[in-house]
Amino acid sequence: MSTTYRMSAIEAPGTKRRRTNWEKYGWMFMRFSGVLLVALVFTHLFSNLLVGDGIHAVDFGFVGGKWASPFWQWWDAALLWLALIHGTNGMRTIVNDYTKPGALQKALKGALLAAAVALIVLGTLVIFTFDPCPVGAPADLVPSFCHA
C-alpha cells in the first residue's frame, strides 16, 4: 500500500509544536467529566426512576417541583453541559476512526458541533427561563405550590 493518509489526530513522533495540544486536553476532559457524570447521572436516575412511583411520577408538575430549587437547576445544567460535550467528543473520536480527512469528515464533525451547541443553548435556556406556573395552565397539571 503506497497510499499515505494525512493523520489528523496523531502527530508524527518528535514533531516540535508550540501549538496547544488539544487532543491531550480532550483526553483529560473525557476522564474528569466521566467521573463527574457517573455521580450526576446515577443521582439523576435514582431521583427520577427509583424514588416513589418511578417513571409514572414524571410529568410537568414533577419537573416544576424539581426546578423550583436552584440545586436541581444547576445539577441538571451541569449534566446537560458535561454529557453533551463528553458525548460529542466521543462521537468525534468515532468519526476520526472511521472516515478519512475530507468533505464527509468535515460534514459529520460540523453536524456534531451544531447539534451539541444547539442543544446546550436550548437546554440551558429551558432550565433557567422555565416557568413552573404558566398563566392559564390547567390547575391539575402544575406543581401544587402554584395554588398557594
Add this chain to the structure above:
Amino acid sequence: MPVTTADTPTASVASKKQKPGGTLYRGNEGMWSWVLHRITGVAIFFFLLVHVLDTALVRVSPEAYNAVIATYKNPIMGLGETALVGALVFHALNGLRIILVDFWSWATRHQKLLFWVVIVVWVVLMLGFAPRHLMNVFAGAHA
C-alpha cells in the same frame, strides 16, 4: 496495489496457518470492553439528543410535555429504558475501569480482571434497578 490471487505462496501459507480465523483479529477482554464501550456510548449519545428535546417541551406547555412523557410510560418503552440504563451503567463502570488502567499501574496489569469486576458490578446494579423499574412500568399508574 498489485492484484494477488489465491495461488500466490503468501496467500496459501497464510490460509493454512491461520485457519479458521484468517487475519480476523479476535481479541480478549480488552477488545470486548472497547467494543461495548463504543456501542453503548453511541446509543447513549442519540438518546441524549432526544431526551434534551423532550424535556425542552416543559417550556412549550404542560400538556405538550405530559403527552410526550406519557410515551415513556408504555411497557415497550419501559423495556427500552431498562436496556438504556444497562448500557449507561456499563459505560459508567467501564469508563472508571479505563481511568484506573490509565493512571494506576496495578490496574494496567490487571485490566482483564477489572473487566470481570465491571461485569459483576453491572449485574449487581442491574439486579437492583431492573426489577424496581419494571414493576413501576408494568404496574401502571398509581395515581
